[in-house]
Every structure is written in structure tokens, then in C-alpha cells.
Amino acid sequence: MVVTKGIELRLYPTKAQKVFFNKCIGSERVAYNAMLNTKMVLYKDYGVKNFSPNWSSLKEFYPWMEEVDSRCLNYAKIEVETAYKNWFRSLKKGGKVGHPKFKKKTHSGTYHSTSMPNTPDRLFRDGKIFIPKAGLVKFVQYKELDLTRINKIRYLTIKRTNTNKYFVSVCCDVELPEYEHTGNCIGLDLGIKDLIVTSDGTKFENKRFLKSCEKRIKNLQRIHSRKKKGSKNREKARLRLATAYEKLGNRRKDYLHKLTTKIVLENDVICIEDLNVCGMVQNHTLAKSIADCSFLMLRSMLAYKCEWYGRKLVVIDRWSPSSKKCSCCGYTMPSMGLAVREWLCPSCHTVHDRDVNAAKNILVEGLKILDIGREPPEYKPVENSTMDDRAETYLKSSGSVKQEAYMQMGKVIPTSLACG
Numbered sequence: 001m002v003v004t005k006g007i008e009l010r011l012y013p014t015k016a017q018k019v020f021f022n023k024c025i026g027s028e029r030v031a032y033n034a035m036l037n038t039k040m041v042l043y044k045d046y047g048v049k050n051f052s053p054n055w056s057s058l059k060e061f062y063p064w065m066e067e068v069d070s071r072c073l074n075y076a077k078i079e080v081e082t083a084y085k086n087w088f089r090s091l092k093k094g095g096k097v098g099h100p101k102f103k104k105k106t107h108s109g110t111y112h113s114t115s116m117p118n119t120p121d122r123l124f125r126d127g128k129i130f131i132p133k134a135g136l137v138k139f140v141q142y143k144e145l146d147l148t149r150i151n152k153i154r155y156l157t158i159k160r161t162n163t164n165k166y167f168v169s170v171c172c173d174v175e176l177p178e179y180e181h182t183g184n185c186i187g188l189d190l191g192i193k194d195l196i197v198t199s200d201g202t203k204f205e206n207k208r209f210l211k212s213c214e215k216r217i218k219n220l221q222r223i224h225s226r227k228k229k230g231s232k233n234r235e236k237a238r239l240r241l242a243t244a245y246e247k248l249g250n251r252r253k254d255y256l257h258k259l260t261t262k263i264v265l266e267n268d269v270i271c272i273e274d275l276n277v278c279g280m281v282q283n284h285t286l287a288k289s290i291a292d293c294s295f296l297m298l299r300s301m302l303a304y305k306c307e308w309y310g311r312k313l314v315v316i317d318r319w320s321p322s323s324k325k326c327s328c329c330g331y332t333m334p335s336m337g338l339a340v341r342e343w344l345c346p347s348c349h350t351v352h353d354r355d356v357n358a359a360k361n362i363l364v365e366g367l368k369i370l371d372i373g374r375e376p377p378e379y380k381p382v383e384n385s386t387m388d389d390r391a392e393t394y395l396k397s398s399g400s401v402k403q404e405a406y407m408q409m410g411k412v413i414p415t416s417l418a419c420g
């Protein structure tokens with residue numbers, strides 16, 4: 001299967017190359033702001049909607065733009081036009097997209113180049129990468145780079161982080177190997193105590209990365225705020241603080257990558273619950289813990305990895321009562337506090353671990369969606385529901401949800417795995 005993905009490499013540019021990158025990053029930002037301004041004035045004062053800004057005339061106002069890779073100016077134009085298109089479309093539908101904003105000058109930044117050689121053997125030469133107008137730049141690859149799998153190179157994004165590190169992201173079409181189907185289905189329950197609990201009872205711990213470095217970050221923030229603005233010491237303090245945040249992010253990303261890759265490789269069908277993270281964060285007592293879990297990152301990793309490896313990700317409705325429903329008989333408990341970790345089903349007398357039970361319900365629910373091939377009917381939080389007859393018929397013959405899942409797989413395979 002061919003997918004479009006970015007390959008990120010750490011760059012080690014020379015001093016001159018760094019200056020060049022910084023110029024390009026600045027130019028893309030300035031060009032974007034200038035073109036956005038023109039479009040804004042024309043739209044607000046004259047009602048012109050389809051004006052296409054011209055970046056080559058910008059060079060008369062900003063002569064230093066002659067030195068940079070002009071492709072990044074062209075990219076800025078595309079960005080402005082896309083931003084406006086999205087805004088107009090959202091206006092029609094009454095959506096949430098706001099008016100395009102000006103880009104601020106920050107310590108981090110990116111620029112894009114489309115004029116690079118489009119075959120891998122010409123882009124990567126002598127152990128270096130060729131970046132237009134900057135020449136060959138040293139880089140380090142963290143993962144093994146298999147050039148034979150790269151079909152077509154689309155564009156390069158050069159990024160400067162706020163810790164003054166440089167990266168290049170090579171956006172290209174990559175031929176992915178076929179992964180063998182395992183025949184497993186799994187339901188995942190996301191939580192704060194354990195980050196992921198699977199329907200087969202495995203628990204992946206929540207490492208609470210923020211908690212471990214919260215003190216240090218607070219301390220660095222205080223030191224930074226006390227330094228005189230514009231001084232060298234302030235810049236040093238900023239760098240130290242930015243490095244601490246970067247480390248936190250890297251640890252989180254690393255853990256989530258390992259975890260999601262493991263889950264996606266071991267299972268064919270993965271069912272998760274649709275979490276309302278933005279709503280959850282509004283609960284002030286839990287906000288920090290929830291934000292530290294990075295549920296959105298986890299979810300997006302699962303989504304794109306499922307696509308890469310030919311797996312199926314099923315997202316079930318957030319209102320289905322997964323925690324309160326008995327996964328054996330379908331009885332729904334009228335109410336259950338967050339503190340309850342284990343409970344006894346009054347109907348069939350099974351002792352449930354709260355999270356494992358929820359994961360099992362998510363799996364059953366997800367497999368139902370796959371089987372009927374359409375969205376589930378809208379669920380409302382039911383307080384006093386009786387036995388779920390569908391669950392009952394499913395489970396009549398088999399005791400465990402796992403078995404039930406395999407039974408379902410027989411029907412699932414042709415539709416769901418055909419895409420792989």
C-alpha cells in the first residue's frame with residue numbers, strides 16, 4: 001500500500017546554512033502576513049473575494065527576499081488562499097473556523113520548499129540531504145531510512161524548534177509492506193488511572209509525565225520571568241525552560257508511539273470510545289491529569305497507524321453506558337461513582353473490574369457497528385435500562401466476549417480487511 005507520510009530528520013546545518021534557514025522562515029511569515037493583509041483590505045473595503053495575491057511583487061518592498069528559496073513565498077500564497085477558502089466555507093455552514101490570523105514572530109518556525117529533486121537518490125547524497133539553495137546539509141536519522149520504498153517526494157518542511165534545533169520533514173509517498181492479519185479484535189477503554197485498559201484485561205499504565213517534572217518547570221518559569229527583558233540571561237533561561245518542555249513532550253510521544261504500535265500490530269480491529277476531551281478538560285479538578293494523558297494524540301496515532309497497517313479503527317458513541325453495563329448479561333447499573341473500581345452484577349453475580357468491563361462493552365459495541373455497517377442509533381444516557389436483548393442473543397452460546405469477538409470476525413473479515 002502506498003501512503004503519503006512525513007519522514008522527520010534532525011539537521012545539523014553549518015552557521016551559514018542556519019542563517020539561510022532563518023531568512024527563509026522569516027520570509028515565509030512576512031510574505032504570508034503581507035498577502036493576508038492585501039486580501040483582507042480588498043475583501044473588507046471592496047468586497048473582492050477571489051483576489052489571488054502575487055508574491056513576486058513583494059520582492060520590490062522587501063529586497064532581502066531575493067536571497068531566499070522563492071518556493072517558500074509561493075507556499076505562503078497557497079496558505080493564505082487556503083485559509084480564506086476554509087473561512088468562507090465555514091461562514092456558509094455556520095462553522096467554527098475563524099478569520100485567518102497574522103503570524104507572530106516566535107522562536108520556532110517553519111518554511112516549505114517544493115523545488116527539491118524528486119527522487120530519493122538525488123535528494124540524499126553522500127550521507128547528506130540536499131536542500132534547495134542551502135546545499136547539502138548533514139543530518140541524523142533515528143530510524144533506518146529505506147530509500148527503495150520511497151516512490152515520490154512531494155515537498156520539504158524545514159522546522160526550527162524553540163530550542164534552536166533544526167529538522168526537515170520529507171513529505172513523500174512511501175510503499176508500506178503488507179502486515180499479516182492476526183485475527184484479533186480488541187476494545188480499549190481510556191482512563192486516567194490506567195491510560196489504556198484492553199478488553200483482554202491488559203492494563204497500560206499512565207506514566208504521568210507532567211507530574212514528574214512539574215516542579216522543575218515551575219521553577220524554571222519563575223527564574224525566566226525574573227530576568228530582565230531582552231537580556232542574555234533571559235534568553236538562557238528561556239532556552240532552559242523550552243528544553244524542559246521539549247523533553248516532556250518527547251517522553252510522552254515516545255511512550256504513546258510504542259504503545260499504539262504494539263496495539264495496532266497485534267490486532268485487526270480496534271474499538272475505542274469517542275471521548276469529549278475538550279469537555280472533560282473543563283472539569284478543573286481533573287483538567288491537568290486529563291491534559292497530561294494526551295488522549296487526542298493517542299487517538300490520532302491509532303487512526304493513522306491503523307490506516308498504515310491495514311487495520312480497522314471503530315469509534316463508538318460516547319453516550320453508550322460502557323462502564324455501567326454488565327458485559328456478561330447486559331444489565332445496566334442505575335448509577336456508579338468514579339471511585340467504584342470493582343462491582344458485582346446483581347443480575348448474573350459476576351464480579352467486574354470497572355475498566356476491563358467497559359473495554360469489553362466497547363468491543364461488543366464496535367463489532368456491532370462493523371457488522372451492520374452503519375452508524376449506531378443515537379444513545380442517550382439511560383438511567384434505568386433493563387436487559388439489553390441484543391447482548392443477550394449474542395452471548396447465549398458463548399461465555400466470553402473474546403469468543404464472541406472471534407465469532408463476529410467471521411463476518412467482519414471480508415468487509416473490514418479488504419481495505420488493507
Ligand SMILES: [Zn+2]
Nearest residue numbers: 326329345348
Ligand atoms: Zn451481569
